[in-house]
Amino acid sequence: MGGNLNEAPEFERAPERLGDAAYREMKERIIRGVYRPSHKLTVRAVARDLDVSTTPARDAINRLTSEGALIYAGPKTVVVPVLDASALREITLTRLALEGLASEQAAQNGAPANVEELKSLQGLINSALDEKRYAEALWHNKEFHFTIYRLSGLPQLVSMIETLWLRIGPSLHNLYPEFAEEKYGVRNHEIAMEALGERDAASLRAAMENDIRDGYRRLKRANLERGAGTSA
Amino acid sequence: MGGNLNEAPEFERAPERLGDAAYREMKERIIRGVYRPSHKLTVRAVARDLDVSTTPARDAINRLTSEGALIYAGPKTVVVPVLDASALREITLTRLALEGLASEQAAQNGAPANVEELKSLQGLINSALDEKRYAEALWHNKEFHFTIYRLSGLPQLVSMIETLWLRIGPSLHNLYPEFAEEKYGVRNHEIAMEALGERDAASLRAAMENDIRDGYRRLKRANLERGAGTSA
DNA sequence: GCTGCGTTTTTGTTGCAACAAAATTGTGAA
DNA sequence: TTCACAATTTTGTTGCAACAAAAACGCAGC
Numbered sequence: 157m158g159g160n161l162n163e164a165p166e167f168e169r170a171p172e173r174l175g176d177a178a179y180r181e182m183k184e185r186i187i188r189g190v191y192r193p194s195h196k197l198t199v200r201a202v203a204r205d206l207d208v209s210t211t212p213a214r215d216a217i218n219r220l221t222s223e224g225a226l227i228y229a230g231p232k233t234v235v236v237p238v239l240d241a242s243a244l245r246e247i248t249l250t251r252l253a254l255e256g257l258a259s260e261q262a263a264q265n266g267a268p269a270n271v272e273e274l275k276s277l278q279g280l281i282n283s284a285l286d287e288k289r290y291a292e293a294l295w296h297n298k299e300f301h302f303t304i305y306r307l308s309g310l311p312q313l314v315s316m317i318e319t320l321w322l323r324i325g326p327s328l329h330n331l332y333p334e335f336a337e338e339k340y341g342v343r344n345h346e347i348a349m350e351a352l353g354e355r356d357a358a359s360l361r362a363a364m365e366n367d368i369r370d371g372y373r374r375l376k377r378a379n380l381e382r383g384a385g386t387s388a
Numbered sequence: 389m390g391g392n393l394n395e396a397p398e399f400e401r402a403p404e405r406l407g408d409a410a411y412r413e414m415k416e417r418i419i420r421g422v423y424r425p426s427h428k429l430t431v432r433a434v435a436r437d438l439d440v441s442t443t444p445a446r447d448a449i450n451r452l453t454s455e456g457a458l459i460y461a462g463p464k465t466v467v468v469p470v471l472d473a474s475a476l477r478e479i480t481l482t483r484l485a486l487e488g489l490a491s492e493q494a495a496q497n498g499a500p501a502n503v504e505e506l507k508s509l510q511g512l513i514n515s516a517l518d519e520k521r522y523a524e525a526l527w528h529n530k531e532f533h534f535t536i537y538r539l540s541g542l543p544q545l546v547s548m549i550e551t552l553w554l555r556i557g558p559s560l561h562n563l564y565p566e567f568a569e570e571k572y573g574v575r576n577h578e579i580a581m582e583a584l585g586e587r588d589a590a591s592l593r594a595a596m597e598n599d600i601r602d603g604y605r606r607l608k609r610a611n612l613e614r615g616a617g618t619s620a
Numbered sequence: 621g622c623t624g625c626g627t628t629t630t631t632g633t634t635g636c637a638a639c640a641a642a643a644t645t646g647t648g649a650a
Numbered sequence: 651t652t653c654a655c656a657a658t659t660t661t662g663t664t665g666c667a668a669c670a671a672a673a674a675c676g677c678a679g680c
Contacts, residue, residue: 173663175450198631209665214632218407218447219454224544232631232672246542249493253485261481310478312456316548405633430661441635446662464642464661 175215178206182216186225186236186322187298189291189329193238197226225322239327241376247323248372252365254317255305259348259364262307263357271353273303278345294328300345304352304364324375331378341367407447410438414448418457418468418554419530421523421561425470429458457554471559473608479555480604484597486549487537491580491596494539495589503585505535510577526560532577536584536596556607563610573599 182202185191203213217234220226227237239247277300284293298321305314344367351359414434417423435445449466452458459469471479509532516525530553537546576599583591 175663199633200631210632211664211666215450218451222451222454224547243544246544249489249542250486250545250548253489254482257481257485310481312475312478313482315456316482407633431663432661442662443634443636462642 174208174212175219178202178208178212178216179219181206182220183225183322186220187325188295189326191236191326193236193326193330195236197234197236220322223319223322225319236326237323239324239379241379244324244327244372244376244379247320248368251317251320251368254313254320255301255368256361256365258305258308258310258313258317259361260308260357261310262304263352263355263360265307265309266352266355266360268353270303270307271349274300274345274349274352277303278342278349281345282342291329297341301364301367304348304360307352327375327379331375341370344370406440406444407451410434410440410444410448411451413438414452415457415554418452419557420527421558423468423558425468425558425562427468429466429468452554455551455554457551468558469555471556471611473611476556476559476604476608476611479552480600483549483552483600486545486552487533487600488593488597490537490540490542490545490549491593492540492589493542493545494536495584495587495592497539497541498584498587498592500585502535502539503581506532506577506581506584509535510574510581513577514574523561529573533596533599536580536592539584559607559611563607573602576602 182191191197197217199210199214199217202217203210206213206216217226221228221234224237226234229235237243277296280296281293281300284290284296302314302318305317308314344363348360348363348367351357351363414423423429429449431442431446431449434449435442438445438448449458453460453466456469458466461467469475509528512528513525513532516522516528534546534550537549540546576595580592580595580599583589583595
């Protein structure tokens, strides 16, 4: 029992398992819209795609399924979920609670450097939007949000929020370009940056909640316009 | 095109995979306190315990780990987490947000039959407490909470809350019997039942939040009294 | 053309062996 | 006794084959 407790409190770095790499890669594809809603995933196909054997592929699919990023739709089929109105509402309610909390906590730890980082991120969002590179705008928008959430200093909470984004990601991309057409929540983001600079927790929370609600309304509307394109 | 759409909207029942059974069994053991904090889990040992091969055992461990019910503590070791003060605070903050939301939503759907069910559950809690069967009291307490949360009609939210309970479960059992000694939140539960009967969302939420905060305080205190019994 | 049924293919699950890495144990020297 | 180092055991990961179940396909009969 030597001075173990005096060593650096860092956990040893694990050598990255293939299953984890597959998981990250699939997560990325889901968020970036490579796999669209109702896309069916088979173990062997994923294994081929990612160039690994069936074991890590199965690990990744199982993990994503248990997180709700993929859903079990019948005896032998795992698919990218298609969100109906009720699921979308549920996720939004949960996001408001969790991202609201994270924003509140983040306000207490906001430093000028963080505001600068957000400003630069917002610049990227705006450029992407102007040049109609919507996927990129969505990506930077995600970074904007999580830069704030990470400031909360609550890593488990941030993870839970990530799983929620993973669930709406596919629907977001499926609704191009209607969804991202309008200036994407620029006003809310500006208010958020100001509030973070002033460490105004209530205002920051309100701005982020408004952003979530705006996105929800837009998503719901686009979804309706698309009609019930559930099958085929 | 038979009347498929007229059939019951149930998903086909999957024939229960071994991995799922292993997962449920381990979850049960964690919540019931069979596996205590800092208990190290090995694939082969779990496989022996549950009498399955390594594959389902590994599946279960992986899933529990990705949910945060187990944690990766070093290159080749997965353990039941020991919650430090910071982790306990984080989980409590998240619980307040999520369980508060679920309670609020539940209030809108409360029926007299539900209040009756809760009353009977509270009876079980009280008896168990009187007769010092603490593990049982904890179990019924869990049922009390989730009976309310399920009324929210938000199944994904309920799942997320379950993963949070899974994270504190071991610590709860580790602090016997100090933790459960006092009448366990009886007052808060009474208020909650009354609020549910009156469909008073704000009061129900407040009662449940108070219950969570009470538990948090008790847990924190018991944890401190135990000292930093981290190792051995 | 369509329906019903048997065959073939695809697919998920499971158990297992091989491998590498880490922990443990044992041994010998100082 | 204590320390260093090597051999052994334990352990997680990975790939793969066998199996059963479900799906897809095709073909014959109406």
